Each structure stands twice: as structure tokens, then as C-alpha cells.
Amino acid sequence: MKIPAAAVLVATAVLASGCGQKKPQMNMGPVEVGVVTLAAQSVPLETELQGRTVAYQSSEVRxxxxxxxxxxxxxxxxxxxxxxxxxQIDPAPYQASLAQARASLANAEAAVAAAKAKADRYAGLVGMEAVSKQDADDATAAYKQATANVALQRAAVQTAQINLGYTRVxxxxxxxxxxxxxxxxxxxxxxxxxPLASIQRMDPIYVDLSQSAADLLKLRSRLASGGVMPNSAPVRLKLEDGSDYPATGVLQFTEVTVDPNTGTVTLRAAFPNASGVLLPGMFVRAFISQAEAPNAILAPQQGIARDPKGGATALVVGAGNKVETRTVVVDRVVGDKWLVASGLKAGDRLIVEGTAKAKPGATVKPVAAGSPPAAPAGAPAGKKG
The missing domain is CATH 2.40.50.100 (RNA polymerase II/Efflux pump adaptor protein, barrel-sandwich hybrid domain)
Incomplete structure (x- = not known):
């Protein structure tokens, strides 16, 4: 039977259209993810505290x-x-008081001489019974009283001199x-x-800082368990305008009582202030390294996620390059990283790039984070006609 030419053309067009729509085949490999290999390191535990400057010494002139x-x-x-x-307070009244006290002293000293002569004379006459023993005793007592009056007048002179000196403040x-x-x-x-005026010594200058009692207890717990070591790192300051204070300070002491109203403990640091930049009463922020964690794990923040309950989780590349989910506990932010308290250890390969494509249990291809993307693993297959 002879096939019409029109039918042959339609069949050829349909076959050609079907061959043109077929997509090239790709040989897909494991998903590539960027990882960071975690390592233990010594990390200073820096705490940011708020406080105010206080004069090193302060005195009211009165x-x-x-x-x-x-x-x-x-x-x-x-x-x-x-x-x-x-x-300078008007000294005239006190100069007069001093002159009067000195005159009284001279009068008392003169009375001593007369009383002594009389007592000595009566002591000789009483043996000859020229005077009574009572008169001799009275003369001796008068001499002692005159001597005591001299000491009293000398004290009055000294007091008048002191008061005259106080007229110069x-x-x-x-x-x-x-x-x-x-x-x-x-x-x-x-x-x-x-007061007449106030004087403040501002070099050096104190900075009083406030830390919650809970944070202080947490630090002491770390020290007691041996998890951290004392650190003598200096204290840094940021001023109210956000600028850094050029000099560093030293922690002086920690208050021994907790403020019952705020639940905070006061820490005091001393700073050099030769330029006078810091004035008493200024608000500042201090960064103080109170301790050091010797074997800490720092994880990049992009590698830590939060689950619906708010818990911290991480994806790591485990044995056989399979993705594992870890529940972690983070302590604080250190720079641009999280300080991990538990859940991750040294040597873990933390996924920080391609986390959306990495599924728990799936096999992935780990590469160092920041590496350029690799070329496709397979080439397109040839077209079939």
C-alpha cells in the first residue's frame, strides 16, 4: 500500500521533535560542603562590664x-x-588671742618664781618653829599650783598658735x-x-565596674574545677563616644559583698590618666580577661544553627564522609566565633558552607571552607535520534 507523502512528513516531524526534547544525562556525585577542622586552643575569657570613673583621691577643703x-x-x-x-582667713583676732596667751604664760611663770621662793623659805623656818607646819604645807601647795598653771598657759599658747595657723587654709x-x-x-x-572647695586626684584614676553575682559564681566554679587558669591580662576601656582609651588598667580588687538591690558585685580597676582624658563620673565600658580556658573549642558562628526549641545544633562530617547532627552547648561569643562548652571536640569537621544541601546521614564531599567550587563530576551524554 502506498503511504501518502503528507503522512510521511508528519511522522518525520514528530520523531524529530521527540529527539530534540530529550535532556542530556548528568553523572551526579556527592554534594560538596565546606568544612572547618576544629582544634583546641587557649582562649582568654573576656567579659564586658559597665562602670563609672572615680577619683583616686578626693578631699573637701573646710x-x-x-x-x-x-x-x-x-x-x-x-x-x-x-x-x-x-x-587666707583674717588672722587679726587669732594674733590677738596668741598675744594674750603669751602674756598669761609670762604671768604664770612669774608667779612660779615667787611661789617657789616662799615654799623654800617656809621649809627652812618650819624646822625652827618660826612658822607653823600648816603654813609651810600651804606654801608648797601654792608652788605646785603655780607650776601647773604654767603648763596650762603653755598649752593655751600652743592652741592659739594652731588656730592662727589655721587662718591659712x-x-x-x-x-x-x-x-x-x-x-x-x-x-x-x-x-x-x-566645703570651701573640692580637690580630686585623677592620675591614676579608678574605674568601678559592676558584675552580676551569678557570673562571678560561674567564674569561681570554673576556677575550682580546674577548667580555667587565672589570667593577668590588662583591662581595656571604651569611652562614651565609642573610642578606645589608649592606656590599659589593672584590676585592683573585687568587693566582698553583693548589693542586695541589684545583685551585683563591684570590681575596681586603676588606670593611668596623665592626660586627664578620664574625669570622675564618666560612663565607660571595660573589657576584662578574668580567666583563660586552656583547651577551648571555637566554632564559626555560621556552623551553629538553632532548632525550633532554641537549642544549638551543628552538622559535622563523620566516618565515611557521612553527615552527623550534633547537639551543642555554647558558652559565649569570642570575636566572630562561639565558645563551645560541649557537643564538639578537637578534630571534628564542622560544616560551615553548604549546610542547606547537607542532610543527616547523606554522603558528602568535604572541602576546606572558602575553596572555589569544583567543576561538575560528569559530562552530558550524547543525543539520541
Whole structure:
């Protein structure tokens, strides 16, 4: 039977169309994943704490005698030295008191001489019964009273000298003095509540930091178990504008009591402050390395995921290049890595790239993280007609 030419053309077109739609065949191998081989290392456990600066020494200048201020002998806001004169209180009344005390002393000393001569004379006459023994005893007692009065008047002279000296108000410590709260002509008293001025020593300067009692207990637990070693790393500061303070400080002590209102413990560090950048009362952030973990495991953050319950998990390449799921416990962030407390160990190959393609139990091809992607494992198969 003869086949129509039109039918032959349609059949040929259909066959050609079917051959053209067939896709090339690929020889697919294991999924390639980027891994990081974990290693144990010594890691300083740095803690960030907040605190405020406190003057190394602080003293309020107060008058010890009453009177009118005659002159100010310092520049407000400047540096003063211990013992430097700051105020002069009118000395005239105290000069008069000293002169009066000295006159009383001279009078007492003169009375001693007369009392002694009388006592000595009566002591000789009582043997001859020229005077009664009572009169002799009275003369001796008068001499002793005159001697005691001399000591009393000498003490009065010393007191008057001290008070006269107090009219010159000196700096009790070295440091920077603030503004004067009293001007020339003001009346000040020895018992007044307001200080004349305040002096603060700011080089070195203290920084008082607050740490929760729970964190402090955690650190002590590590030390007791031998998991970490004491570390003498310095304390670093960040200022309120975010800049780093150029000098490093040293931890001085930890408070022995916990604040019942905040549940925190105060730590104090000392910093050099020759340039005067740090002023008392400034808010700062401190980074202090309180201990060191000798065999810590640091895992890149991209290799740690969270399950629906919030737990930390990781994918590792196990034996036979098969993917394993690990439940891990992370302690803190150290730089751009997690400090792993448990769940991972040295030598584990942690998957950090291609985690979406790595399925637990599947065989993968591990390569070092950051390596360029490999070419396809197989070539396209030839077309069939």
C-alpha cells in the first residue's frame, strides 16, 4: 500500500521533535560542603562590664576656724599641691588671742618664781618653829599650783598658735581643685556644712565596674574545677563616644559583698590618666580577661544553627564522609566565633558552607571552607535520534 507523502512528513516531524526534547544525562556525585577542622586552643575569657570613673583621691577643703576670707590663693580648676595655701582667713583676732596667751604664760611663770621662793623659805623656818607646819604645807601647795598653771598657759599658747595657723587654709592633697564656693569677704565657720572647695586626684584614676553575682559564681566554679587558669591580662576601656582609651588598667580588687538591690558585685580597676582624658563620673565600658580556658573549642558562628526549641545544633562530617547532627552547648561569643562548652571536640569537621544541601546521614564531599567550587563530576551524554 502506498503511504501518502503528507503522512510521511508528519511522522518525520514528530520523531524529530521527540529527539530534540530529550535532556542530556548528568553523572551526579556527592554534594560538596565546606568544612572547618576544629582544634583546641587557649582562649582568654573576656567579659564586658559597665562602670563609672572615680577619683583616686578626693578631699573637701573646710575651714577649721571662723572668720572673714581675706584672699583666694589659687586658680580655680587648676592643679594644686599638698600643703599649698588656698585661702587666707583674717588672722587679726587669732594674733590677738596668741598675744594674750603669751602674756598669761609670762604671768604664770612669774608667779612660779615667787611661789617657789616662799615654799623654800617656809621649809627652812618650819624646822625652827618660826612658822607653823600648816603654813609651810600651804606654801608648797601654792608652788605646785603655780607650776601647773604654767603648763596650762603653755598649752593655751600652743592652741592659739594652731588656730592662727589655721587662718591659712592649705590643700590637704595634691590634685585638681574645682570652683570656690566662697568668695573674698565671705564669713566662714569651723562647723559649716559646705566645703570651701573640692580637690580630686585623677592620675591614676579608678574605674568601678559592676558584675552580676551569678557570673562571678560561674567564674569561681570554673576556677575550682580546674577548667580555667587565672589570667593577668590588662583591662581595656571604651569611652562614651565609642573610642578606645589608649592606656590599659589593672584590676585592683573585687568587693566582698553583693548589693542586695541589684545583685551585683563591684570590681575596681586603676588606670593611668596623665592626660586627664578620664574625669570622675564618666560612663565607660571595660573589657576584662578574668580567666583563660586552656583547651577551648571555637566554632564559626555560621556552623551553629538553632532548632525550633532554641537549642544549638551543628552538622559535622563523620566516618565515611557521612553527615552527623550534633547537639551543642555554647558558652559565649569570642570575636566572630562561639565558645563551645560541649557537643564538639578537637578534630571534628564542622560544616560551615553548604549546610542547606547537607542532610543527616547523606554522603558528602568535604572541602576546606572558602575553596572555589569544583567543576561538575560528569559530562552530558550524547543525543539520541
Amino acid at each position: 575651714p577649721q576656724v571662723s572668720g572673714i576670707i581675706k584672699s583666694l590663693l589659687f586658680k580655680e580648676g587648676g592643679e594644686v599641691r599638698a600643703g599649698q595655701p588656698l585661702y 592649705n590643700a590637704p592633697i595634691s590634685g585638681r581643685i574645682g570652683k570656690s564656693n566662697f568668695t573674698v569677704g565671705a564669713l566662714v565657720t569651723a562647723s559649716q556644712a559646705d
